[in-house]
Amino acid sequence: MFEVVAEDLLGRIGKLKTKSGKKIETPAFLPVINPVTQDISARWMDENLKARIVITNAYILYKRLREEALKIGVHRLIDFDGVVMTDSGGYQVLEYGEVEASPEEIALFEEDIKTDIAVPLDVPTGLGSRRFAEESVEKTLKNLEATLKVLSERVVKSALWVGTIQGGVHIDLLKQCAEKIKEMGFDLYALGSPTPLMEGYRFNKLFEMITAARMVIEYGKPLHLFGAGHPMIFPFIVALGVDMFDSASYYLYAKDDRYITEFGTLRLEKMNYLPCVCPVCSKISIDELKELPRKERVNLVAKHNLYVCFKEIAEIKQAIRDGRLIELLEIKARSHPDLYQGFREIMMNDGLLKIMEQHTPLYSRRGLNIFDKISLRRPEIRRAKNRLLENIFKERLGKKAILIPYTLKVSPQKIERILSGRNLSEYDLLLYGSPYGLIPIQIRYVYPFSQTDFPNDLIIEDEVVDSIIQQISSAGYREIIVVEAKNPYLREIINRLVEKLSGRDIEIKVTSLK
Numbered sequence: 001m002f003e004v005v006a007e008d009l010l011g012r013i014g015k016l017k018t019k020s021g022k023k024i025e026t027p028a029f030l031p032v033i034n035p036v037t038q039d040i041s042a043r044w045m046d047e048n049l050k051a052r053i054v055i056t057n058a059y060i061l062y063k064r065l066r067e068e069a070l071k072i073g074v075h076r077l078i079d080f081d082g083v084v085m086t087d088s089g090g091y092q093v094l095e096y097g098e099v100e101a102s103p104e105e106i107a108l109f110e111e112d113i114k115t116d117i118a119v120p121l122d123v124p125t126g127l128g129s130r131r132f133a134e135e136s137v138e139k140t141l142k143n144l145e146a147t148l149k150v151l152s153e154r155v156v157k158s159a160l161w162v163g164t165i166q167g168g169v170h171i172d173l174l175k176q177c178a179e180k181i182k183e184m185g186f187d188l189y190a191l192g193s194p195t196p197l198m199e200g201y202r203f204n205k206l207f208e209m210i211t212a213a214r215m216v217i218e219y220g221k222p223l224h225l226f227g228a229g230h231p232m233i234f235p236f237i238v239a240l241g242v243d244m245f246d247s248a249s250y251y252l253y254a255k256d257d258r259y260i261t262e263f264g265t266l267r268l269e270k271m272n273y274l275p276c277v278c279p280v281c282s283k284i285s286i287d288e289l290k291e292l293p294r295k296e297r298v299n300l301v302a303k304h305n306l307y308v309c310f311k312e313i314a315e316i317k318q319a320i321r322d323g324r325l326i327e328l329l330e331i332k333a334r335s336h337p338d339l340y341q342g343f344r345e346i347m348m349n350d351g352l353l354k355i356m357e358q359h360t361p362l363y364s365r366r367g368l369n370i371f372d373k374i375s376l377r378r379p380e381i382r383r384a385k386n387r388l389l390e391n392i393f394k395e396r397l398g399k400k401a402i403l404i405p406y407t408l409k410v411s412p413q414k415i416e417r418i419l420s421g422r423n424l425s426e427y428d429l430l431l432y433g434s435p436y437g438l439i440p441i442q443i444r445y446v447y448p449f450s451q452t453d454f455p456n457d458l459i460i461e462d463e464v465v466d467s468i469i470q471q472i473s474s475a476g477y478r479e480i481i482v483v484e485a486k487n488p489y490l491r492e493i494i495n496r497l498v499e500k501l502s503g504r505d506i507e508i509k510v511t512s513l514k
């Protein structure tokens, strides 16, 4: 049903197959289709964006188009032959207090209209108080049980069923809810996400919720996030293990004259240009767009907003395939300080990074671009440094080290001169001046060492110098010869090493290659 074909961090490219045999690739963005108004039709999305999955609301269908939906099914009703997911109406509970249908009625209705992916009637926590959150978890679990029970009476089921995790920002409740839902057994999981968190730019809280849910549920099952809001957060939620997400923002923003860019939203009235070359923006000027009657303007802005969302998904998928999702995060984190805050919290979470390390490929066809101290915490760097410590820099009993500048073009003649009569077998030849600390000369071309690009001044960060000290201590070198370099940063490393190693029982000699 779901197969992971490539991964990077906790993000993955997956293949999801429905019960009727339709296949989609994840991560997938599901535009919300209003089944009554069909402001931007599902067919248009299919033809123009290659959208193969959309989401619509089963409760609205049940209330307003029941007979027709039962007669022709949801696909014909919205004129879309791809994968249709139906939300249950839980959102209406949050907005209007109650829905006039039982979980059993909604479940059977979703089956009867032949939806591909069905969400049971849940009770969203939103940003509710702890007491409200406890109640919403309890009611949701009860509804899910009722749904599973009524479904068990059906021999043939047409939909994949989703277990929706509630609990909101109350992480302990969210985890408990996820544990119980996991025990019940669903085809997919979903996380109810409080839209106000995103509107309030509390991205770190949202990321914490996703992480908590992802840690509980099985890795092999897809996770959906409700109401993913803005494309600037797409790479982050994917990196945390979200496979699918829906949003109506493209239309809601358009109705509010807000134009989505990959780094944020702009207000139409404050725009002088259209910074986009999508099929909408390349055919109209900003002034013409502003002057259009409201209905046409909203329609065009909504379409542009959709193009931006779909472009973002393609970019994320390519980044996963290239093993450089984290570089996309580093760039996108700069969209807003609150997003940067959320990103930093991800990168400071050692437990999470450790799990990401397990899912980050050992090799990548693209090199590593390292920018700053946060980049140094990348899973690939942590892994390479740990491997050096575990496999190279230990039990080098009686060995001495010669530290050679990373920038030096090493030839046998130069090594002869560096040794100047010393016996090679007594020495480890190590390169200094890379973000990895010291690299044995024999493995300098092994991935990722020579495939890493970094700014020159990064190598004097404390983290890098401390790595060298740790490697030297772990190896137990007592005598170290450092070959001097002209580069000021490399010279600075030598100064720091001499300073940090003073007082220890280690002899350091600095020599130059004349």
Ligand SMILES: [Zn+2]
Pocket: 276, 277, 278, 279, 280, 281, 282, 304, 305, 307
């Ligand atoms: Zn555009």
